[in-house]
Amino acid sequence: MSSSRRRFLRLVATGAAAAAVAPVGAVARAAEPPAKSRPKTPPGPAKPGAAFLKRSMVRANGVDLFVRDTASDLPAMLCLHGMEGRGETFTGLIARYRERYRIIAPDQRGHGLSGRPVARYASEDMAEDAHQLLLRLRATPAIVVAHSLSGRIAPVLAARHPEAVKGLVLLDPAPGDGPERPADTAPEKIPDQDPMTTDWPLPYASREEALRDLGQRFPGPVYPGFFAESLAETVAGYDFMWSGRAMAAIHEYRQDTDRMLPEIRCPVLLVRATQTQVCTPERAGKIRSLVRNCAYVEIAGGHMIYLEEPGETFKALDEWLART
Amino acid sequence: MNHAPLKRSMVRVNGVDLLVRDTASDLPPMLCLHGRWGRGETWTGLIERYRDRYRIIAPDQRGHGLSGKPRARYAPEDMAEDAHQLLRALGAAPAIVVGHSMGARNAGILAALHPEDVRAVAVLDCGADGPERVSDVPPEKIAGVDALTADWPTPYPTLAEALQDIGRRFPRPTNVRYFAESLVETTEGYDFMFSRWAMAAIETYRHAYLDLLPRIRCPVLLVRGSVSWAFSKEQAEQMRPLIKRLTYAEIGDSDHMVYVDNPKEFDPVLDSWLEGV
Numbered sequence A: 001m002s003s004s005r006r007r008f009l010r011l012v013a014t015g016a017a018a019a020a021v022a023p024v025g026a027v028a029r030a031a032e033p034p035a036k037s038r039p040k041t042p043p044g045p046a047k048p049g050a051a052f053l054k055r056s057m058v059r060a061n062g063v064d065l066f067v068r069d070t071a072s073d074l075p076a077m078l079c080l081h082g083m084e085g086r087g088e089t090f091t092g093l094i095a096r097y098r099e100r101y102r103i104i105a106p107d108q109r110g111h112g113l114s115g116r117p118v119a120r121y122a123s124e125d126m127a128e129d130a131h132q133l134l135l136r137l138r139a140t141p142a143i144v145v146a147h148s149l150s151g152r153i154a155p156v157l158a159a160r161h162p163e164a165v166k167g168l169v170l171l172d173p174a175p176g177d178g179p180e181r182p183a184d185t186a187p188e189k190i191p192d193q194d195p196m197t198t199d200w201p202l203p204y205a206s207r208e209e210a211l212r213d214l215g216q217r218f219p220g221p222v223y224p225g226f227f228a229e230s231l232a233e234t235v236a237g238y239d240f241m242w243s244g245r246a247m248a249a250i251h252e253y254r255q256d257t258d259r260m261l262p263e264i265r266c267p268v269l270l271v272r273a274t275q276t277q278v279c280t281p282e283r284a285g286k287i288r289s290l291v292r293n294c295a296y297v298e299i300a301g302g303h304m305i306y307l308e309e310p311g312e313t314f315k316a317l318d319e320w321l322a323r324t
Numbered sequence B: 001m002n003h004a005p006l007k008r009s010m011v012r013v014n015g016v017d018l019l020v021r022d023t024a025s026d027l028p029p030m031l032c033l034h035g036r037w038g039r040g041e042t043w044t045g046l047i048e049r050y051r052d053r054y055r056i057i058a059p060d061q062r063g064h065g066l067s068g069k070p071r072a073r074y075a076p077e078d079m080a081e082d083a084h085q086l087l088r089a090l091g092a093a094p095a096i097v098v099g100h101s102m103g104a105r106n107a108g109i110l111a112a113l114h115p116e117d118v119r120a121v122a123v124l125d126c127g128a129d130g131p132e133r134v135s136d137v138p139p140e141k142i143a144g145v146d147a148l149t150a151d152w153p154t155p156y157p158t159l160a161e162a163l164q165d166i167g168r169r170f171p172r173p174t175n176v177r178y179f180a181e182s183l184v185e186t187t188e189g190y191d192f193m194f195s196r197w198a199m200a201a202i203e204t205y206r207h208a209y210l211d212l213l214p215r216i217r218c219p220v221l222l223v224r225g226s227v228s229w230a231f232s233k234e235q236a237e238q239m240r241p242l243i244k245r246l247t248y249a250e251i252g253d254s255d256h257m258v259y260v261d262n263p264k265e266f267d268p269v270l271d272s273w274l275e276g277v
Helices: A003-014 A024-028 A087-097 A123-136 A150-160 A207-217 A222-228 A244-252 A258-263 A281-290 A310-323 B040-050 B076-089 B102-113 B159-169 B173-180 B196-205 B210-215 B233-242 B263-276
Strands: A054-060 A063-069 A076-080 A102-106 A142-147 A165-171 A231-234 A237-240 A268-273 A294-299 B007-013 B016-022 B029-033 B055-059 B095-100 B118-124 B183-186 B189-192 B220-225 B246-251
Touching: A054 A123, A063 A087, A063 A123, A076 A087, A076 A123, A076 A150, A087 A102, A087 A142, A087 A310, A102 A123, A123 A150, A142 A150, A150 A165, A150 A258, A165 A310, A207 A222, A207 A231, A207 A237, A258 A281, A268 A281, A268 A310, A281 A294, A294 A310, B007 B076, B016 B040, B016 B076, B029 B040, B029 B076, B029 B102, B040 B055, B040 B095, B055 B076, B076 B102, B095 B102, B102 B118, B102 B210, B118 B263, B159 B173, B159 B183, B159 B189, B210 B233, B220 B233, B220 B263, B233 B246, B246 B263
Parallel strands: A076 A102, A076 A142, A142 A165, A165 A268, A268 A294, B029 B055, B029 B095, B095 B118, B118 B220, B220 B246
Antiparallel strands: A054 A063, A063 A102, A231 A237, B007 B016, B016 B055, B183 B189
8 A cells, every 4th residue: 555545544544534536637538439520510508407416605604615416306415525525526426316315515614616714624613514504505304425524524413403414324434533622723823734745746737647646646546536526727737626724624623523423313324344444343333332223334345435336335325215 | 757747837928928838858849839729738648758859838828728818819920929939938949839720820820930930840730721811800899709619508517517518519539638628617617718709819810821831941741630620631732832841641530639539640640750850
């Protein structure tokens, strides 16, 4: 395993996490069926079809959140990405469940196109973002699907706002232990540097170089694609959209969220990825012992379980949704 | 092979800020000029292939990508002047100039007007015909957007929809990639970086330069895609007798994106021409 990958997983295990889809560059290169020549008259505009996603900025809890929303009348499902992630990571999940649920996938504070306030980034703050987002979108009660870092955020949301959460899915959740209260560090004292990328050669001069570097740090297709969703071109080069200060702040303001678990009244599905040490068997045992109504599934795969093993993950989700 | 990263910088020339990719080596310079709606990114494959032999410079031309988009004239002379001043600013003259489509017209005119700047010029899939005179319409009188993209449903809600829509319009993956290089995510969705007004201005100011072809003294490589929608055999025949030191090649099974549609045929053509330059 590369040192970057070890470091990422350690950061995940100690304070945060992630989630993803194909790199933009790779998508752009996806083969289309060859044809004889360009049509003389381009066909008319594409209509918003089955893949339609409403994109909008929604102000919640004092932060502008960039939100993807299938905007249907179906029961709501809120998807919360992991650390250094974006709502894009749920593209596969959206395609799979959009016929059954109204799917809402924000970039959380500090990530993607959302606001990056110099503020606290404790789980309770990000849970309040999600709560207010659901209210603003009139999407309560919702099923909440949470990966990694959001496995600490979503339990706070479910415990504090039981009326907003109908069911909770924890996908390989990050550990939820920590100080009882978040540190009282002043946000402006936190360095604007993501601890994960300290020695990364940012900005990259081209998308190719970015993907090559990510590929060397994280073997396999999943992680490079996940991080590539946050790549944005600037005049100086390609850099990540997430705020370095926000990533540092997520670590800094870590708090004990496990103590919220007994207060959760809705059904919970816990999915543990067995080929990684983010959610250890001990941690899974702790969650199951503290949550009243906890279904449990183990899937052989890595931390990005919904991307690495989408079939198994969706199967577990389907069975749980059918019972819930 | 490990290379120093591409250098990216904004260079102000001819009153316009140009975003420039530059391998910034001490090798002989090669300037690459993309076509309309394009970006310097389109030369990524060429950069990889030739960066050990040339210092490669690939700007986003005015109106495109991250470069300035002035409400100004976009005649090929104006864009050739941008290129001329860029080569001077970078200390990269004389250079081999490779141009595609609109960029080929700019390159041909640069070679005719500034022979001291151009060691050799590759004109990829673009004719020299058009209106006889450059339009004297002032920029502020040009209205609207370019005809090609006027009815494209931008911004696209997702990247996938953007690629699907472009794919419906242009069936070759090389075309899809070409346009995708200008896609940028905004909070409203994915939109193109090029100025649609500038794209219309380029069309307005396009004109014939057949009369300038005999003034090109350096070696010229003229390449046509065998099934190009943009550059016909007749247009090529019109140009060939007017160019003194001409190498002409037709690439089989290639549409307009002649440098990427069929690299197996194109790469050796460019290689052997460069060897002779």
